[in-house]
Amino acid sequence: MPQNRTIAVAMSGGVDSSTVAAILARLDQDTNVVGLTLQLWDQTRLAGKHGIPDAPKAGRCCSLDDVYDARRVAEHLGIPYYVVNQEERFEQDVVRPFVSEYLAGRTPIPCSLCNNHLKFDQLLKTARSIGADSIATGHYAVNEYEPERKRWILKRPADLAKDQTYFLFGLTQAQLAHTLFPLGHMTKPEVREVARQKGLTLAEKPDSQEICFIPGGSYQNFLAAYLEEQGEAMPDTAGELVASSGEVLGQHEGISNFTVGQRKGLKVSSPSPLYVLNIDPASHRVTVGADAELATVTLRANRLNWISIPELSAPMRVKAKIRHRHEPAWATLEPVSGAGPNSDSSCAEVLATFDEPQRAVTPGQSAVFYDGDEVVGGGWIV
Numbered sequence: 139m140p141q142n143r144t145i146a147v148a149m150s151g152g153v154d155s156s157t158v159a160a161i162l163a164r165l166d167q168d169t170n171v172v173g174l175t176l177q178l179w180d181q182t183r184l185a186g187k188h189g190i191p192d193a194p195k196a197g198r199c200c201s202l203d204d205v206y207d208a209r210r211v212a213e214h215l216g217i218p219y220y221v222v223n224q225e226e227r228f229e230q231d232v233v234r235p236f237v238s239e240y241l242a243g244r245t246p247i248p249c250s251l252c253n254n255h256l257k258f259d260q261l262l263k264t265a266r267s268i269g270a271d272s273i274a275t276g277h278y279a280v281n282e283y284e285p286e287r288k289r290w291i292l293k294r295p296a297d298l299a300k301d302q303t304y305f306l307f308g309l310t311q312a313q314l315a316h317t318l319f320p321l322g323h324m325t326k327p328e329v330r331e332v333a334r335q336k337g338l339t340l341a342e343k344p345d346s347q348e349i350c351f352i353p354g355g356s357y358q359n360f361l362a363a364y365l366e367e368q369g370e371a372m373p374d375t376a377g378e379l380v381a382s383s384g385e386v387l388g389q390h391e392g393i394s395n396f397t398v399g400q401r402k403g404l405k406v407s408s409p410s411p412l413y414v415l416n417i418d419p420a421s422h423r424v425t426v427g428a429d430a431e432l433a434t435v436t437l438r439a440n441r442l443n444w445i446s447i448p449e450l451s452a453p454m455r456v457k458a459k460i461r462h463r464h465e466p467a468w469a470t471l472e473p474v475s476g477a478g479p480n481s482d483s484s485c486a487e488v489l490a491t492f493d494e495p496q497r498a499v500t501p502g503q504s505a506v507f508y509d510g511d512e513v514v515g516g517g518w519i520v
Contacts, residue, residue: 151204154276244502307516377422
């Protein structure tokens with residue numbers, strides 16, 4: 139083991155990252171551990187506007203209480219602790235793209251954007267500035283170097299119920315080379331037990347459930363409040379609500395109120411349940427239909443990042459995951475002709491053809507591709 143190495147632990151104030159800090163702090167005398175927390179969003183910023191609660195709700199990721207909890211854990215472990223303000227960068231790289239995507243009729247995943255741009259980019263830069271060789275996080279994933287392929291390989295963890303590889307597909311080889319996932323071979327109950335053994339008072343703390351900048355879980359309320367704060371008007375994207383046959387069923391107030399697969403809030407009567415099938419940002423037309431019509435056998439994805447392979451140059455059999463809670467399904471992955479397979483190209487695209495139809499493939503979500511437990515790579519559904 140290298141002498142006097144320094145590891146920066148990304149401490150969110152939850153039991154997972156706190157347990158990581160406790161494990162590493164007791165590792166050996168040659169390892170220095172430093173706790174870092176990224177301050178990403180002022181949760182009182184939009185309070186009281188457009189139905190947003192006046193007070194932050196408990197259980198939200200990255201709350202002020204979480205910062206206090208992380209600081210208390212660092213004090214208990216006797217390790218240095220710093221809070222790094224990244225609110226401006228978070229707004230630029232996560233919040234603004236989130237708003238733009240929703241207004242364009244797509245359904246974004248802010249957690250993946252945050253991992254790509256903040257938690258594994260800015261955090262690594264901050265870690266290096268304080269002399270740390272690597273960062274460690276409480277994500278449930280496995281990260282191993284394979285000499286034969288000369289690549290870092292990201293794998294699904296022992297606790298598949300807590301698998302977070304879907305949100306980590308954007309990590310580069312350079313980032314993986316300096317990242318540790320100490321919980322990858324542990325289950326959540328085992329992690330809580332270690333926390334108890336280490337004397338951590340938050341061993342029983344519930345997992346965060348809400349996205350940090352979406353108070354109350356209402357995207358529509360957040361969009362209205364955020365745009366008002368920015369002095370921007372909500373764009374007029376009202377249009378027709380139509381059946382898959384083309385019949386006009388009614389009018390809607392804006393495409394940002396819909397996502398593919400949505401059933402509630404359509405405000406049209408029908409003898410059988412209707413679901414959102416498609417959102418056309420150009421015409422503002424929202425198409426609805428029966429649940430069976432949500433099934434599709436193909437998807438396209440761009441803004442790709444490859445992990446277990448350097449690039450996709452030929453068809454490949456994979457299991458594709460199209461939502462966090464989606465069971466990966468067998469598919470054939472192919473580079474799209476003319477798009478180019480180079481992972482450094484912003485216009486690269488792939489086509490995934492499923493063996494069996496999949497329900498509600500949603501533009502703006504991630505598609506992550508697996509070969510067994512390995513993450514081959516992933517991209518954003520178009």
